[in-house]
Amino acid sequence: MALLKVDHVTHYFGGLCAVSDFNLLLKPHELLGIIGPNGAGKTTVFNIITGVYRPTEGSIYFNDIEIKDKTPDRITAMGIARTFQNIRLFNELTVLDNIAIAQYAKAAYSPVEALLHIGRYRREEQRIMERSQELLALFKLDGLAFEQSKNLPYGLQRRLEIVRALAAEPRVLLLDEPAAGMNPKEVDELMTFIGWIRKEFNLTIILIEHQMRLVMGICERLVVLDFGATIADGAPHEVQGNERVLTAYLGEKLKV
Amino acid sequence: MRGGLWLSETGGILRTWLLTKAWLLPLLLILGFAFSFAIPYYGLLDPYVQLILMYIGINIILALSLNLVNGYMGEFSVGHAGFMSIGAYISSILTVKVFSASSAAWLFPVAVIAGGAGAALLGLLVAIPSFRTRGDYLAIVTLAFNMIVKSVLENIDAVGGARGFLGMSKLTTLPLVFCWTVLSVWLIRNFIYSNYGRGVLAIREDEIAGELMSVNTRQVKLLAFTISSFFAGVAGGLFAHVLQFINPRMFDIVKSTDMLIMVYLGGIGSIGGSILGATIYTFLLEILRPLGIWRMVIMPLTLVLLMIFRPRGIMGLREFAWFLPKTARTNRLAQLRKEGEEWRS
Numbered sequence: 001m002a003l004l005k006v007d008h009v010t011h012y013f014g015g016l017c018a019v020s021d022f023n024l025l026l027k028p029h030e031l032l033g034i035i036g037p038n039g040a041g042k043t044t045v046f047n048i049i050t051g052v053y054r055p056t057e058g059s060i061y062f063n064d065i066e067i068k069d070k071t072p073d074r075i076t077a078m079g080i081a082r083t084f085q086n087i088r089l090f091n092e093l094t095v096l097d098n099i100a101i102a103q104y105a106k107a108a109y110s111p112v113e114a115l116l117h118i119g120r121y122r123r124e125e126q127r128i129m130e131r132s133q134e135l136l137a138l139f140k141l142d143g144l145a146f147e148q149s150k151n152l153p154y155g156l157q158r159r160l161e162i163v164r165a166l167a168a169e170p171r172v173l174l175l176d177e178p179a180a181g182m183n184p185k186e187v188d189e190l191m192t193f194i195g196w197i198r199k200e201f202n203l204t205i206i207l208i209e210h211q212m213r214l215v216m217g218i219c220e221r222l223v224v225l226d227f228g229a230t231i232a233d234g235a236p237h238e239v240q241g242n243e244r245v246l247t248a249y250l251g252e253k254l255k256v
Numbered sequence: 257m258r259g260g261l262w263l264s265e266t267g268g269i270l271r272t273w274l275l276t277k278a279w280l281l282p283l284l285l286i287l288g289f290a291f292s293f294a295i296p297y298y299g300l301l302d303p304y305v306q307l308i309l310m311y312i313g314i315n316i317i318l319a320l321s322l323n324l325v326n327g328y329m330g331e332f333s334v335g336h337a338g339f340m341s342i343g344a345y346i347s348s349i350l351t352v353k354v355f356s357a358s359s360a361a362w363l364f365p366v367a368v369i370a371g372g373a374g375a376a377l378l379g380l381l382v383a384i385p386s387f388r389t390r391g392d393y394l395a396i397v398t399l400a401f402n403m404i405v406k407s408v409l410e411n412i413d414a415v416g417g418a419r420g421f422l423g424m425s426k427l428t429t430l431p432l433v434f435c436w437t438v439l440s441v442w443l444i445r446n447f448i449y450s451n452y453g454r455g456v457l458a459i460r461e462d463e464i465a466g467e468l469m470s471v472n473t474r475q476v477k478l479l480a481f482t483i484s485s486f487f488a489g490v491a492g493g494l495f496a497h498v499l500q501f502i503n504p505r506m507f508d509i510v511k512s513t514d515m516l517i518m519v520y521l522g523g524i525g526s527i528g529g530s531i532l533g534a535t536i537y538t539f540l541l542e543i544l545r546p547l548g549i550w551r552m553v554i555m556p557l558t559l560v561l562l563m564i565f566r567p568r569g570i571m572g573l574r575e576f577a578w579f580l581p582k583t584a585r586t587n588r589l590a591q592l593r594k595e596g597e598e599w600r601s
Contacts, residue, residue, distance in 0.1 A: 050468055076470040090461035092573060096587075101458045105470040107451040111479055114450035115443050117581065121450065128451070129583065146591040168470050 002061075003028045003204055004049070004080075004172055009058030011041075011048055011228075018044045020228045022058070026172070031198060032206045033219030033236075037248055040225040042208045043085060046174050050082050051075040062172070077105035081170035083161045085177045085208075091150035095141060095160060098149050099132040102167035132167065139163045154181065166201055173197075175207040179214045191217050216240070224248070268596050275577045275589045285438060292434035306430055308542055310498050313433035314491045315534035317440045319518040320527060321487035324444060326516070327524030328453070329480050330460030331386060332395040335402030336488050336515050341507030342378055342405065343371035343489025344496035345415055351497070352423045364427040368436070368493035375489025376482045378405075383481035387474055390463070402512055409504040420503025428497040436494060440487050441579075445527055447483060449581045456480050460525075517559060520569050527579045529571030536570075 006024035010017070019041045026032060034042050047053045049060060051072040060068050067075050081102070090098050107128055113119040136142040139159060144152060149160060158178065165173060178194070179187050191214055198205055209215050215222065215236065222239045224232040226248040232239045239245055274280075295301050301309075318340065325333045350367040351360045360367075378401075385397045410418040447453050455476035458466030467473050496502045514537075522533020540558075544551040566572070577588060 052464065052468070071472075071474075072464075072467040073470050073472045076468055081470075082468060084465070088462050088465040090458055090465070092461060093457055097454060097457065101454045101466065101471060102469040104451060104455055104458075104472070109451065111447075111452060114452050115446050115483075117446045117450075124451070125583065146587060164469060 001064075002026060003063065005061040006045075006049065007059045007061065009045075009048060009055045009060065011044060011053060011055045011057075018228050019048065019055075019225075022225075022228075022230060024223065026204060026206065028171075028204055029198075029202075030204055031194075031218060031220050033215045033222045034206060034208045034225060035210070035215055035222060036225035039227075040248075041228040042225055043176060044228075045225070046082060046176055046206075046208065049075075049174065050080060073105065076168050076170070079169070079171040080174065081165040081168040081172075082174035083158075083165050083176055083178065085180065087154075087157050087161055089149040089157060089161060089164070092148060094146050095136065095149050095152070096129070096132055096145040098160060098164050099135055099167045100128050102164045103128050103131065103169075106169065135163055135167055155186065162197070166197065170203070172204045172206065173201075175205065175209075177208055177210065179209055179211045182211075184213065187211055187214050190214065194218060268592055271577060272589065272592050272596070275585055275592065278578055278585060281578045289431065289434055289438075292431040296430050307498070308538060310428060310430060310433045310494075312535050312538045313437040314494050314498070315518060315538050316437050316531050317487050317491040317494075318515050319522060319530040319534040320441060320444050321484045321491065322515045323519045323522075323524065323526070323530045324448070324456070324480055324484045326519055327526070327529075328448060328460060329456045329477070331477075332391060333382075333398040333484075334395050334509070334512050334516065335382075335398035335400075335405075336485075337507040337509070337511035338398075338402040338405035339375040339379060339485040339488035340492035340495070340511065341409060341502075341504065342375040343368075343492030344502050344507070345371075345409065345421065345492075346374040346489070347371035347493030348421055348424050348496045348502060349415065351425070351427060352421075357425075360425065361427060364432075364497070368490055371493035372486040372489035375492065376486035379481040379483075379485025380478060382485070383478045386477050386481065399509065402507075402509055406504045406508050409507075416503070418504060420501060422501040424497050424500045426497065426500055428494045433494060436490060440490065441527060441531070444483070444487065445579055445581070447479075448527070449584060452476055452479055457525075517555075521559065521562060523569030523571030523573070525573045526569075526571040526575050528576035529569055529574075532570055 002025040004024065004026040006022055009019060009022045011019040022045060034045065036042055044053065048055050051067065051070055051074070055068060059066055062078060062080060067078065090101060107124050109120040109124050113121045133142065133145065136145055141156065141160060141163065144156070149157065152160060162175070162178070179190055182190060194205065195218060197203060207219070219236055222232070222234065222236050223230060224239055224242070224245050231244045231248060232242045296306060318336070322333065322336050325331050347367040347370060350370055351364060355363045355367070382398060382401055386394050389397060409415065415421045448456065455466065455471040455473070458469065458471045459473055459476060463473060518533040518537045519530060521537055522531070523529025540555065541551070544554060547554065562569070577585060580588060
């Protein structure tokens with residue numbers, strides 16, 4: 001059974017077709033990569049799945065529930081969390097608050113309890129803070145809990161973004177170019193890291209990436225997009241030799 | 257450089273001391289309450305000074321209510337005087353026309369709460385355009401709201417129209433203002449340091465990212481606007497019963513601008529900042545009164561200078577340790593101690 005099913009999704013920006021007839025069946029525990037040239041519509045696919053855009057046509061099912069019309073916060077609360085291509089942390093807030101915000105939907109107390117600091121407030125806040133500290137310790141960020149997130153070095157900001165997404169307790173994690181700006185050694189570390197969180201948090205992962213080293217290294221299946229259309233879908237070694245993929249990346253062969 | 261080092265270290269020690277002595281705050285509050293009774297009872301201060309103290313209290317509530325929306329949530333409301341006028345009118349109508357003269361005094365808190373509730377209801381309406389519009393556009397929506405409220409009030413003859421509404425007794429007293437101010441600060445502080453408060457901050461920092469991190473931004477905006485307008489209404493009710501006369505022109509864009517000045521002077525996203533901002537602004541206006549029209553040159557000039565040298569206001573995004581709830585206080589203390597060790601090593 002598919003955990004996530006994207007069914008004939010098409011999305012237009014004005015007259016421009018950003019994604020055309022996109023289909024995806026994601027099995028539990030799969031690690032899927034989406035690759036393609038710049039502007040192929042990869043991030044748009046993420047934005048459609050997470051509810052930022054409502055697709056022009058088609059439907060999306062998560063656990064057999066239609067999520068196309070749900071708001072991003074509902075979708076995240078249901079179990080799809082993501083990171084961003086350009087880091088989007090809550091800059092002025094502390095590392096701890098960044099993590100706590102992602103647990104918004106998990107806190108069970110009413111506005112009245114919040115205003116008066118009574119009832120479930122104390123217990124729930126304590127639980128959220130403990131959980132946040134636990135996560136930070138697990139990812140070796142606990143020494144920086146009260147630092148403003150904008151002051152963290154780039155690599156740690158990337159890591160914090162992933163931890164923040166994990167704080168929402170997702171079943172599906174969407175990573176948008178996690179290796180952007182990393183050198184080969186860091187990419188190797190990231191590969192181990194992704195493998196580890198996948199097992200530790202029992203995740204199904206979709207990642208968008210340009211670095212072939214990462215994509216070929218850990219993805220079990222690849223979907224290749226070009227101009228919004230799927231041009232290949234299969235195991236990394238199959239996709240590697242695909243004629244259309246080579247054309248999309250390198251251009252057509254010169255006819256002599 | 258050494259001087260700077262010494263300063264920041266003493267600052268750290270002072271802050272640590274204040275943090276560990278947080279029980280002083282309730283003590284100060286009890287003292288303040290006692291004084292707010294004693295001052296009018298024994299005539300310790302000139303009635304004019306007492307009046308200013310009451311305005312300070314009311315302005316603190318106003319500044320904090322606006323800070324919740326503009327400072328913490330990062331939206332831009334420029335029509336908060338509209339909410340204030342609703343509170344002022346509803347509570348005045350209640351004390352003058354509905355309650356009997358003998359019961360008006362002890363039913364006054366009910367009238368103030370009713371005024372706040374009326375304003376909160378309108379706050380809900382203003383929250384709806386904020387779902388879609390932000391920044392400049394929301395500013396225009398709230399500006400329009402302010403104008404609409406004023407014009408509507410000017411055209412209702414039952415409340416005096418443009419001539420205004422009078423007949424209230426002087427029900428707002430110094431101890432009452434003190435209690436309302438403390439209560440408002442406490443409630444807004446609690447809201448900010450809660451799950452919903454974190455949602456408010458997430459909207460300011462990055463609304464889309466907040467939504468994608470499971471923050472129900474619609475719910476948070478509705479709550480923040482409702483709470484903010486409630487307290488603006490409360491301040492309006494208190495204000496009307498100090499002045500004993502209100503007219504729609506008192507609550508126009510100029511009044512809204514006053515509130516903006518208090519918030520940005522004191523500092524966005526800070527309770528301590530709003531208290532400071534409201535206090536300093538109210539005092540300055542009175543102290544500069546002898547200067548006559550020059551007052552309106554000096555005040556804006558101060559603001560321009562402030563924006564150049566301290567664009568986030570006096571306290572921008574920082575908080576007095578005493579206003580933090582217990583867990584946040586312990587965290588702050590741990591951090592200060594850590595920083596202190598780093599300084600020494």
